[in-house]
Structure formats: structure tokens, C-alpha cells
Amino acid sequence: MTEAIKTKYETVIGLEVHAEMKTDSKMFCGCAVVDSTSAPPNTTVCPVCSGMPGTLPVVNRKAVEFGMKVALALGCTINQTSIFARKNYFYPDMPKGYQISQYELPLAEHGQIVINTPRGEETIRVTRVHLEEDAGKLTHIENNGVSHSLVDLNRAGVPLLEIVSEPDIRSVEGARAYGEALRQIVRYLDVNSGDMEKGVIRFEANISIRPTGSEEFGTRVEVKNLNSFRTMERAIEFETERQARVLQAGGSIDQETLGWNEANSSTYSMRSKEDAHDYRYFPEPDLPPLVVDQAWIDVVRASLPELPRARYLRFKEEYQLTDYAASVLTADRATADYFEAVLEHVPTSVSPKIVSNWVTGELFALINQAGTGIEVIKVQPEALAGLVRSVAEGQINPNTGKTVLGEMFTSGRGAEEIVAARGLKQVSDTDFIARIVKDALDENPEEVALYQAGKESVANWLFGQVMRKAKGKANPQVVRAELEKQLTKL
Amino acid sequence: MPLSIEEVQHIAALARLELSEAELARYRGQLSAILDHVAKLQELDTADIPPTASVIEGQSPLRDDIVLPSLETGRLLENSKHTGQDQFKIPPVFE
Numbered sequence: 202m203t204e205a206i207k208t209k210y211e212t213v214i215g216l217e218v219h220a221e222m223k224t225d226s227k228m229f230c231g232c233a234v235v236d237s238t239s240a241p242p243n244t245t246v247c248p249v250c251s252g253m254p255g256t257l258p259v260v261n262r263k264a265v266e267f268g269m270k271v272a273l274a275l276g277c278t279i280n281q282t283s284i285f286a287r288k289n290y291f292y293p294d295m296p297k298g299y300q301i302s303q304y305e306l307p308l309a310e311h312g313q314i315v316i317n318t319p320r321g322e323e324t325i326r327v328t329r330v331h332l333e334e335d336a337g338k339l340t341h342i343e344n345n346g347v348s349h350s351l352v353d354l355n356r357a358g359v360p361l362l363e364i365v366s367e368p369d370i371r372s373v374e375g376a377r378a379y380g381e382a383l384r385q386i387v388r389y390l391d392v393n394s395g396d397m398e399k400g401v402i403r404f405e406a407n408i409s410i411r412p413t414g415s416e417e418f419g420t421r422v423e424v425k426n427l428n429s430f431r432t433m434e435r436a437i438e439f440e441t442e443r444q445a446r447v448l449q450a451g452g453s454i455d456q457e458t459l460g461w462n463e464a465n466s467s468t469y470s471m472r473s474k475e476d477a478h479d480y481r482y483f484p485e486p487d488l489p490p491l492v493v494d495q496a497w498i499d500v501v502r503a504s505l506p507e508l509p510r511a512r513y514l515r516f517k518e519e520y521q522l523t524d525y526a527a528s529v530l531t532a533d534r535a536t537a538d539y540f541e542a543v544l545e546h547v548p549t550s551v552s553p554k555i556v557s558n559w560v561t562g563e564l565f566a567l568i569n570q571a572g573t574g575i576e577v578i579k580v581q582p583e584a585l586a587g588l589v590r591s592v593a594e595g596q597i598n599p600n601t602g603k604t605v606l607g608e609m610f611t612s613g614r615g616a617e618e619i620v621a622a623r624g625l626k627q628v629s630d631t632d633f634i635a636r637i638v639k640d641a642l643d644e645n646p647e648e649v650a651l652y653q654a655g656k657e658s659v660a661n662w663l664f665g666q667v668m669r670k671a672k673g674k675a676n677p678q679v680v681r682a683e684l685e686k687q688l689t690k691l
Numbered sequence: 692m693p694l695s696i697e698e699v700q701h702i703a704a705l706a707r708l709e710l711s712e713a714e715l716a717r718y719r720g721q722l723s724a725i726l727d728h729v730a731k732l733q734e735l736d737t738a739d740i741p742p743t744a745s746v747i748e749g750q751s752p753l754r755d756d757i758v759l760p761s762l763e764t765g766r767l768l769e770n771s772k773h774t775g776q777d778q779f780k781i782p783p784v785f786e
Contacts, residue, residue, distance in 0.1 A: 224756050231759025242777045243768065245761045253770075263756035284744045285751075291707055293781050306744075339784055351778035354767075479705055484744040492750035 212441045214376050215368035215407040218383055220393045222267045222360035228334045229258030234359050237338055238399050242353035250358030252296035257487050264360035267392040268308050269501045272330040274386050274508055275312030279498050283308045285485040293352050294336040304482045307331035315510055316378035325379050326367040335359040373434050380430055385509045389534045397429050404433045408440045420454040424468055436461045512537055520553035529561055535576040546586030551593045559589055563603055567610045579613030588616035597627045598677055629676040638683045641666045693723040
């Protein structure tokens with residue numbers, strides 16, 4: 202598609218995000234919530250979540266609490282009375298023939314998420330947050346031309362929070378930023394692992410386009426089953442182009458439900474889901490209204506941690522960090538907590554920026570290499586603070602510091618212990634340094650001559666020679682000063 | 692106002708019911724009578740009455756987040772004639 206056509210239309214996106222709640226038991230029964238991608242099939246299923254006649258659902262208090270946490274973190278108003286509703290449709294992953302959800306009166310409404318996009322800061326309004334139950338899992342099997350599907354109900358009845366945005370998103374980048382911000386929030390709140398590969402967060406996108414500058418919305422399509430940020434981005438890109446092409450050719454967009462075909466990177470019409478839009482919602486007769494009183498709301502609100510965006514802004518302001526450093530350090534709570542714990546243990550003479558460089562540079566590199574997470578590494582914040590202090594105070598030089606950190610990472614020993622055991626302590630003794638500088642100059646008369654002939658870059662090479670003689674332990678600043686002194690004296 | 696035959700067919704399709712011509716005509720009459728009755732109720736002024744979402748008294752009881760034993764897989768699956776690999780086996784579903 203040409204750039205001209207791209208700028209002619211504006212994409213309008215609303216996202217529905219489904220996030221499983223990390224409770225121990227299911228939404229309406231006591232079956233364990235397990236990893237549905239790895240647990241043996243149909244091992245956490247009971248008469249309630251398999252839809253047997255005569256059973257009754259009972260709401261999980263923790264799921265309500267988790268839902269309220271998310272809603273309050275998004276700045277929503279909690280409805281003190283909300284209503285469960287039956288969403289009727291026949292699909293084999295939903296054994297009851299309906300999903301218990303919320304419709305007319307959801308748990309919470311009217312929130313927002315602030316995101317950064319290439320267009321700047323944008324506020325995306327959240328329409329509603331409601332509680333429902335997840336469906337089971339279907340696997341398609343093809344065997345010698347005969348096919349069938351298998352149903353595993355472990356996931357059926359797992360608490361699910363649906364977060365619906367207004368159609369306020371205007372770009373692929375915005376959609377990703379919104380999705381990532383939401384994922385970050387549910388992880389900060391510890392109500393969802395954020396593990397996309399396990400399908401604990403899923404997206405549906407409502408996508409339309411309109412002539413740039415127009416106030417009216419175009420006809421939208423709904424794309425279901427988007428299980429990763431990448432898939433969501435590609436589906437939005439695909440639909441934007443497809444719809445622009447249709448409109449350019451004088452056609453019109455059909456309002457329809459689409460699926461995403463990963464194999465050929467395109468959307469396809471899910472005709473069988475069209476009828477399903479007629480869900481015939483009605484209040485769930487098995488459940489009286491869900492009531493949360495103000496006292497409970499206050500307790501949940503008081504339990505909220507500092508949220509990602511607030512922390513990101515504070516890190517920039519209070520610690521004078523760059524956008525980049527503040528955003529990677531607050532990407533998850535464990536990293537932000539770690540960074541602040543290190544800061545608590547370094548003297549005030551060490552700037553937060555220096556600590557940030559150690560964490561986002563050397564420490565992240567080691568963590569990535571080892572494929573581990575900051576919450577389980579052997580280097581405790583106090584230990585990293587000790588190392589940073591040793592470097593800042595000149596006991597070891599920065600290069601040695603990196604080596605020492607590598608060893609701390611594998612052995613879990615402290616910086617001082619490693620420095621002492623391996624004799625890595627930095628040498629600042631001027632007599633000793635003067636002697637090795639003199640030796641280096643004596644041993645390299647040709648290079649010295651080059652330097653005297655005006656080739657000043659040779660000084661760096663000579664510096665390297667001196668450091669090598671000192672096995673890297675010499676204080677680089679003292680070496681530089683001494684080298685300069687002796688070279689000018691020649 | 693009576694329902695159209697098409698509307699009855701649509702409702703039947705949503706409920707996965709296959710109805711004969713005679714049944715379509717019979718249910719059209721029954722469903723229309725129900726809707727007429729509801730239409731009669733609609734004539735009442737209910738502006739000051741909050742909607743009734745439930746006829747059960749009080750509010751939803753809540754349970755603590757405690758795991759209880761589930762059914763043994765074999766017991767669960769014995770409710771179906773078609774099983775395989777510890778799962779319910781059904782005609783192919785693609786979407």
C-alpha cells in the first residue's frame with residue numbers, strides 16, 4: 202500500500218483484553234487453577250465446572266478482590282452492586298451451554314490507561330471491567346484423513362477478567378503500548394503471571410478505518426483469538442490495509458467477526474460466530490447480585506502497590522534517570538524493587554545513574570545470558586551495592602568490577618571476599634605505578650619515538666601496556682597522570 | 692404481534708433445535724402468546740421500580756479461595772460415550 206493511501210486513512214482500534222486471575226481455585230468451584238498448557242487433561246474438573254445438572258456456582262472472593270485491584274489500578278469506579286449474566290452459546294469448550302459473565306452491570310466502569318506512543322502521551326479510556334469464567338481447551342486431531350476434536354475442561358471455570366477499552370487507540374504502536382501497559386499492571390498487582398505463551402492474557406481487537414480528519418467511525422470488524430502482541434500487531438496492520446483497499450476500490454466494509462490465520466498472516470471470516478452474537482443475555486438465576494461494600498473497596502485500594510506509570514515518572518524525577526532507564530527499571534516490580542534496594546545500600550556519593558548503569562548494563566547482561574530472573578539471582582541488592590561502592594571508592598577499577606560481578610553472579614560470594622581472595626585490589630601506589638610506567642617506556646622505544654614525532658594516539662597504546670603489566674589492577678586515573686608526566690618529561 | 696416463521700427458525704437454530712413445519716407453526720403460536728403477555732406487562736409504569744435481577748433474597752455469598760478435590764478423570768469421562776486421551780472426543784471443530 203502506498204504512503205499516500207496510508208495517510209489518507211486513520212485506524213481506530215478498541216481492545217478487549219481477557220486476563221486470567223491467578224487464584225488458587227476456580228471462579229465458581231473449588232477445583233484447582235492449573236497451567237492448562239501442561240497439566241494432564243481433565244484432572245481439575247468437578248460437577249460444577251463441567252456443567253452437570255443440579256449444581257450451583259459460588260463466587261470466589263479472591264477473584265472479586267483481584268478484579269477490584271485491577272479496576273482500581275485503572276482508575277475505575279467500582280459498582281457496589283454488579284450482576285452476573287448468562288451469555289448463551291453452544292460451543293464444545295463451554296459445557297453448560299452458557300458462560301457466566303457480567304453484562305448490564307459490570308464490576309467496574311470508567312477507567313483509563315496512559316501510554317507513550319510515537320505521537321506522544323495518549324490517554325486510552327477503559328469502558329468496563331467485568332468478571333467471567335474461562336472456557337475449556339479444544340485440540341484438533343487429524344488421523345489418516347479422519348478428524349475429531351478433544352475437549353479438556355481444566356481451564357473451564359478459571360476466573361477471567363475482561364477489560365474493554367473505548368475505541369481511543371489510533372495506531373499499531375498504541376495498541377501494543379496499551380496491551381503492554383495492561384500486562385505490566387496485572388503483573389505489578391500479582392493477579393496474573395503475564396505469561397503470554399501460556400495464554401493467560403488474550404486480545405480481541407475491534408478495528409475500523411476512516412478518512413483522516415473525519416469524526417465519524419467507519420464500520421468495524423472484530424478480530425478474535427489474538428494470543429500475542431505480535432499477532433495483534435499483524436492483525437491490525439492486515440485489517441488496516443485490507444479495509445483501505447476495499448474503500449479505495451469503492452467498496453464497503455462488512456461488520457463481521459474475523460479470526461486470525463497465523464499460517465498465511467491474514468484474517469478470515471468466522472461465519473459460525475455471527476449467529477453467536479445473539480447471546481440472549483439474561484441475569485444469572487443461580488447467583489444473586491454481587492455486592493462489595495465501601496469498606497472492602499477501601500481495603501483493596503489501600504493494598505495497591507505503587508503502579509508502573511507512577512513509578513516510572515518518579516524514577517525519572519527523583520533519580521534523574523533517562524526515559525529508557527526509567528522504563529526498563531520499572532518494567533516489572535521485582536526489577537524496580539531490586540534497583541531501589543541497591544540504592545538504599547550505597548553511599549549518597551554514588552548517584553542513582555551509576556547504580557542504574559550497573560543494573561541495566563552488566564547485571565541485565567548476566568541475567569539474560571543465564572536465562573534467569575532478577576528475583577532468583579544469587580547477587581543480593583546489598584552485595585551489588587558493595588561492589589558499586591568498591592568501584593566508586595577506587596578499591597577496584599571498573600573493569601575489574603565487571604569481572605568480580607560475574608563471579609558474584611555464579612558463586613553468590615560478596616565483592617570484598619572475591620577481591621581479597623583473588624588479589625584484585627586496585628593499586629594506587631604512585632611509586633609502584635611510576636616504576637611500571639618507566640619500565641613500559643623503556644621497553645618500547647620505537648613507540649615512544651612515534652609519540653615524540655607527534656603521533657599522540659600512541660599514548661593510549663602505551664597505557665594499555667602499563668595496565669597489562671599491572672594485571673589490570675592499577676588505578677587507571679593514576680596511570681594516565683603518571684604516563685602523561687613521564688612522556689612530557691622525555 | 693405474532694412472531695414470523697423466520698424468527699422462530701432463528702431461535703430454534705440458536706438452541707440447536709430442528710423443528711418440523713408443524714412444530715414451527717405450533718411454537719410460533721406459543722411463543723407469540725408469551726410475548727403478547729410480556730407486552731401487556733410493559734404497559735405498567737415501572738419507572739420508579741428498580742429492575743429485578745434476581746428473585747433470590749440478599750446478595751451473592753462468597754467462598755474463600757480454597758482448593759477442593761476434583762472428580763477423578765475416569766469418573767468425569769464416564770459421562771460420555773466418546774473419549775480418548777483422557778478427553779472428551781467430539782466431531783471436528785476448526786474455529
